[in-house]
Ligand SMILES: Cc1ncc(C[n+]2csc(CCOP(=O)(O)OP(=O)(O)O)c2C)c(N)n1
């Protein structure tokens with residue numbers, strides 16, 4: 001299942017990475033993400049995620065972060081995306 | 094204010110401001126270990142009102158702060174230097190996170206200008222700990238310190254408690270500011286239950302034929318033990334407890350069926366599998382408690398009470414979720430009648446049928462019996478801290494607790510090495526308590542250096558060390574589920590633990606025969622300082638019952654089918 005969430009969060013150091021880290025760690029793979037300045041207060045992060053887990057659970061997990069002010073869960077759509085692939089190890093390093 | 098008498102606030106260093114902010118937040122004791130980047134803070138510590146306990150490993154400091162936080166229900170504080178000092182704290186932070194323990198962690202950091210350059214002892218502890226903190230800060234301005242410290246305590250202690258990290262760069266600790274102090278923040282506002290949900294829950298309880306309550310760690314965390322007991326008495330609903338819920342009810346209370354889960358009591362597991370309504374109070378459906386989740390409490394409707402909205406329907410769908418402080422929720426749930434007497438009688442029957450027995454055919458010292466006898470010989474109550482392994486499960490099964498905070502056990506993380514530092518933290522938090530650390534020969538070695546902390550500060554902790562010459566719990570799993578293919582679990586070349594204790598200046602005694610037990614236990618409790626009793630037991634002893642991995646809770650093994658014990 002695909003979920004889209006709009007997350008309003010503080011512009012404090014670490015807020016974005018904390019929210020993104022939580023999303024993946026709680027079992028939602030990230031399809032797309034954009035971060036922009038919110039009018040007046042903090043930032044807005046728009047994410048689209050895929051998971052077998054319910055989107056409202058992710059919403060509540062995000063809401064307990066101190067940096068997060070508000071989460072809006074958009075209606076779910078059925079995913080056409082493939083599960084995330086494995087990237088071959090680059091020999092550049 | 095009359096401008097002529099206005100005195101500009103004095104300039105103070107960041108370290109001074111930090112220490113004073115800690116004091117204003119009620120901190121009296123702190124656990125830590127110094128080093129390069131935290132040196133300015135250690136400098137400001139001298140002459141302050143804080144008592145610092147030097148542990149001998151940062152992990153010991155973090156775990157001691159964790160236990161201190163559990164017992165006092167106020168944030169335990171630990172601090173360490175950047176780099177290896179900070180990474181050594183990580184296990185303790187995770188331990189506090191998993192068990193919802195209030196903790197404030199202060200780490201030194203390289204100066205701001207050097208961050209991101211791989212400076213000496215630079216690690217991104219903020220990044221490393223992101224998934225295991227409730228919140229964290231990197232201090233960017235000296236003037237922010239009073240606000241950040243206040244917030245850290247408010248967050249660590251409020252709602253569902255947890256660890257909060259403050260990363261403190263060296264230029265901030267030495268920088269000067271005229272910032273004025275601010276009063277500690279008020280506790281977070283209590284969240285109250287939704288009236289409709291309470292009504293629905295009351296109705297469901299009234300209608301249930303076979304209701305059961307799971308009492309979790311949240312009850313003690315929210316200081317709701319008394320209210321919970323009143324609820325249980327008023328409704329008559331049978332109660333089971335998670336590892337962290339043990340102590341909410343006296344073991345011999347008629348409606349209490351014991352601990353559920355992998356090493357739970359048969360009565361609890363049968364009750365939970367047969368109930369038609371399960372009210373879960375401050376617990377989170379951990380896999381060690383539920384067994385195979387899909388088959389857990391298969392015919393039960395669920396009422397879930399928790400302060401954390403994200404726990405509701407995380408693992409098992411709740412028919413009613415009540416997100417609230419537990420006490421007002423428990424007070425507000427009022428079924429029309431008491432629980433069905435036939436069901437209560439059935440639970441009482443199971444309790445009798447599955448009562449622990451102490452007549453196992455063992456030749457040596459039988460740890461469960463020793464623990465039961467020790468516990469019963471101290472009706473005034475002991476505070477027992479545990480390490481992790483078979484001995485930890487035996488404590489949960491066979492010791493009796495007047496209150497959940499008398500049982501300090503690493504539940505969520507299962508941290509070997511927790512017991513000794515936890516005993517230090519618990520004894521400092523509650524000097525009048527008799528504190529016993531029950532440990533294993535594997536676990537004790539994980540933080541053995543803290544014997545030096547016991548000695549230095551004269552902390553009177555009794556250590557009961559069960560030595561089965563093995564990583565017993567792992568050995569048991571290899572015996573049962575890996576065809577006895579023992580891999581790296583043998584500890585038969587253990588050091589002489591009595592001699593180790595003596596070398597640290599801790600009195601000690603070793604026993605191996607059943608007839609030595611009662612004198613040795615008496616000796617342990619009559620010593621007037623820290624002491625270690627080393628008890629050799631049979632390496633092949635197992636913890637029973639056991640719900641095999643992937644099985645539902647009522648499919649308990651009660652012995653090894655091959656050898657019969
Ligand atoms: C830090 C850590 N490493 C590994 C484990 C896995 N583990 C769980 S119990 C156990 C054995 C513990 O041995 P001991 O302390 O002697 O206790 P016993 O089971 O023998 O009573 C191990 C290795 C753990 N829980 N924690």
Ligand SMILES: [Mg+2]
Nearest residue numbers: 533534563565
């Ligand atoms: Mg052992």
